[in-house]
Amino acid sequence: MNPTETEREQGSSTPAARTLMFQGTSSDVGKSILTTALCRIFRQDGYRVAPFKSQNMSLNSYVTPDGKEIGRAQGMQADACGIAATTDMNPILLKPKKDMVAQVVVHGKPLKDFDARAYREQYLKEAEIIVQDALRRLRSQYEIVCIEGAGSPAEVNLKDRDIVNMRLAGWADAPVLLVADIDRGGVFASIVGTLEILEPEERDRVHGFVINKFRGDVSLLQPGLDWLEAKTGKPVLGVIPYLHELGLEDEDSASLDAKLSKGGLQTSSRDQADLLDIAILRLPRLSNFTDFDPLLAESDVSLRYITSPDDWGTPDAVILPGSKNTVDDLLYLGASGLVTRIRAFAEAGGCLAGICAGYQMLGRRLLDPDRVESDVPELEGLGFFPTETVFAGEKRTERIVGTTSLSDAPVRGYEIHMGRTRFLEPVDQPFRIKIHDAPEAPESYHPDGAVTADGRIWGTYIHGILHNDAFRRKWLDGLRQRKGWAPLDETETTAYEGRREAAFDRLAQHVRDHLDMKRIYSIMGLH
Structure with a gap:
């Protein structure tokens, strides 16, 4: 020019x-x-x-x-x-x-x-x-x-x-x-x-x-x-x-709402009986819902949102997503009756995953003494992990690389959160995130997340964790095995980033x- x-x-x-x-x-x-x-x-x-x-x-x-x-x-x-x-x-x-x-x-x-x-x-x-x-x-x-x-x-x-x-x-x-x-x-x-x-x-x-x-x-x-x-x-x-x-990902929940109002999310062309039923809790302040876009591309997954106990159905796994206001959204889950459903589902052997705010909700307590997120200073969590999260004034925003014991390949993603989670008892932390200011040192990793001993319930601060093909496939194949199904053939699996380009x-x-x-x-x- x-x-x-x-x-x-x-x-x-x-x-x-x-x-x-x-x-x-x-x-x-x-x-x-x-x-x-x-x-x-x-x-x-x-x-x-x-x-x-x-x-x-x-x-x-x-x-x-x-x-x-x-x-x-x-x-x-x-x-x-x-x-x-x-x-x-x-x-x-x-x-x-x-x-x-x-x-x-x-x-x-x-x-x-x-x-x-x-x-x-x-x-x-x-x-x-x-x-x-x-x-x-x-x-x-x-x-x-x-x-x-x-x-x-x-x-x-x-x-x-x-x-x-x-x-x-x-x-x-x-x-x-x-x-x-x-x-x-x-x-x-x-x-x-x-x-x-x-x-x-x-x-x-x-x-x-x-x-x-x-x-x-x-x-x-x-x-x-x-x-x-x-x-x-x-x-x-x-x-x-x-x-x-x-x-390609949608910009915000307005486009998600429009998509849901016109018949729901994309699903595979397979018969519904052959699909994993994965449900996401539709929080009022849902954030970073593009965390779940890679599941839309999987040939063996049907993805849907839950807004009330009447929507529960018989999911193979339930995901607690990110939120801009963890405390208020957890209060919503309690008032709507969904907390009761979540606990009953887990007690019956169901699989749960929590990302960022969802991970925080899976712990024992949420503490907000400085009213960073809400006017509620303390709230009981779902209690699946021995953790408590304190909301701080400084937001953590960082791209991360690391490893996880839940799959055999490296993972990438990013963190955006105000809360700081601490452990009240020892627990298995399945993710290890590389510390950027010490990239070569063998001790330059810090642990992240939590998982129950049987592997059914896990949580992490890593947004984009499901964009990692090996991790996503390992989790989905684990859900398949719980149903007595064989792992999906490699020719049917999805390489998400190549699909996005x-x-x-x-x-x-x-x-x-x-x-x-x-x-x-x-x-x-x-x-």
């Missing part, structure tokens, strides 16, 4: 990257996935490209190589770009803790908890500077920055202090593609209505529309597309058909086939 002098950063001879921004008529229209697709397309076409989302609200986190926390979507987009994720790609992350209160994470580290009004009135001016500085650094390092908006640019009550949509597009000098989800209905009204609410200069920044999640014969849609272009004077740059079994390429080709990339390059001033 050949940027002009006006595109150079002020006070620098480094050309500023070209930009492209996806904004949506509402949340969950597919902005994250389309940004991921364009990141991979630009990379395939030879550009150095990076993703950017100024402010993300999500409980689904990603840990950068330097141990910082950003939104999972931007981590995934960086993977699609083939680059290491940094906090400049998502400088502000909001993690809801309870109604109207969120933990504000700035450049990967917790700042403080804000309620919605205080955040808007007290912090957004400072956030503007943080966002602009992060964007400036990215634009000095890459040739293209692919930007994702948040929610809708037509939220009139938020526009004066907007840092995620049209004001950000102005700071980035970014052409905007407006994305609408036809699957939810009202697509033409949502597009025209959004444009009507925008200011004239904002409307001018919209260079075209992308209609996403289309199912059916596009020729039947054509009269509507013609009407839309005549009405707005702007082109429809693509109609993207719904892509089934995408194979293939999914990036499949997504990119799908979008490339249905999006006018030549026109998009022209809009960006590239050839």
Whole structure:
């Protein structure tokens, strides 16, 4: 590319990257996935490209190589770009803790908890500077920055202090593609209505529309597309058909809720009687639910969520997942009657697994003397491990490598938690995590997690533990053996990371086939 002098950063001879921004008529229209697709397309076409989302609200986190926390979507987009994720790609992350209160994470580290009004009135001016500085650094390092908006640019009550949509597009000098989800209905009204609410200069920044999640014969849609272009004077740059079994993680629980409301999670095409029934507790403050994505790809697994005792069924294993508020979610399990079900299941010989908050719940006590997570200073746990967890003010965020006695291969993952767990009695700790500041010393490991003597119940702080193919398969084959089934043949097992890379390429080709990339390059001033 050949940027002009006006595109150079002020006070620098480094050309500023070209930009492209996806904004949506509402949340969950597919902005994250389309940004991921364009990141991979630009990379395939030879550009150095990076993703950017100024402010993300999500409980689904990603840990950068330097141990910082950003939104999972931007981590995934960086993977699609083939680059290491940094906090400049998502400088502000909001993690809801309870109604109207969120933990504000700035450049990967917790700042403080804000309620919605205080955040808007007290912090957004400072956030503007943080966002602009992060964007400036990215634009000095890459040739293209692919930007994702948040929610809708037509939220009139938020526009004066907007840092995620049209004001950000102005700071980035970014052409905007407006994305609408036809699957939810009202697509033409949502597009025209959004444009009507925008200011004239904002409307001018919209260079075209992308209609996403289309199912059916596009020729039947054509009269509507013609009407839309005549009405707005702007082109429809693509109609993207719904892509089934995408194979990539969702950004947050809103997309998970939508998936569940339309018939549940993906399962194998095998007969249900031949599948392992694995159930996940659907906590109100569920976090990092992408921990379980690799199970969706396994040919012998049926995965589902439990929200009440009526959903229990006859699972082969139950997983207690991560949570942004362990105490309140454990209280929910007790009030709903699920604690009684969990204990009865375990006493009858059932298999349990706990990850992060779920691991903490499996212990005897949760202590929060400084009210870090909740207003409850002490709470009884499920009691399967002789542990107690104290919630501290400092969050641990780190990528890890290690080993485990539960499989024969190394494991990788990441930690994100406020609690510190201590043992009241000796217990088998099956995971050993390498200490980064002493990589060569034989004693440079610390133990993690716990497992019962019979191996039925285990827990760990390691998010992503099920992304480790050998560990996941060993656990699943153990569940199979408990049912009297033979281990699955190696030809039927899944290599998750290879599948994920293939999914990036499949997504990119799908979008490339249905999006006018030549026109998009022209809009960006590239050839």
